[in-house]
Amino acid sequence: MRARGSTRPGRTSPGSIRARPTGSSSSCATVSGTPSPAPDDPLATVRERTRENLFWRHLGVEVADAREGWVRLRVRVRDELRNAAGAPVHGGVYSALVDMAVGGALATLHEEAAGGVGQTTLDLNVSFLAAATGDTLFAEGRILRRGRTVAFGETTITDAGGKLLAVGRATYMIIAKRA
Template identity: 50%
Template sequence: MTPTHEQLLARIAPDEVAFWRTLGIEVVGAEEGMARLRIPARPELETRRPDTLHGGVLASLIDAAGSAALLTTRAEDDETWAGFASTDLNVSYLAAATSDVTAEARVLRGGRTVVYTTVEVTDAAGTTVAVGRVTYMIVRRRQT
């Protein structure tokens, strides 16, 4: 059975991640294998250069979006699922982010133990400001 949009959003559950709340991450869209997250620009997230988001904010958004995309592919009836962890994060910064940013993440390939995602971050004008790849390890409960 294909999950509904509401079920996909419930899987992502942004309120369960305190760091996401700190950054102000909002979930703005989800489909199976894809998630779109947004961070509104604000002074607390800027670099020493006024009106420019810190690169760490973009890297965190890339990781969050990749994990959200991963969660949209999780089978609800998988009783061995115990969570996941980022094992590799690659970010290429392409332009300064001077406005709200939106990350669209897609699962490139998902297996039983490893999931690969790709993420594009755009600013309010639609300019690509960063791209990234994130690899996740799926943690499984031991079968007895």
């Protein structure tokens, strides 16, 4: 039994310091000293993260659209993203897109306003449904539920014709500000 006034295990009391997780962070976790775009412009928020994130730029991810809790990403397929020249797109690209789309959707919810400064992936699951053979992929991510410290989201990946290629889910930890 806990003493009166103590916090539950795994929780911090008000004013205490919550350490940042060690290890690699998500492909869309960006903690920078630059101010975020206005909270009423989710598209600008996600596009700013895209410009700052080297991995997003390496894959050629573009933000096609964004609203609060939702994002649509576009990737033009090139041979570097395939298993071999002319082959289907590598499954790792699908996995990265699930992570990026959920992370991008979470970024539209302005973790700073909720006391956080960033986010990191806790869990990622991808179901590969069809091989991508076209020249463009789209990933739509949306947040299913967002709590104070954890958020859950899902992504669908389609080709330009709307063919469903993959679905995935991701769980994120919202990184709290240091006291």
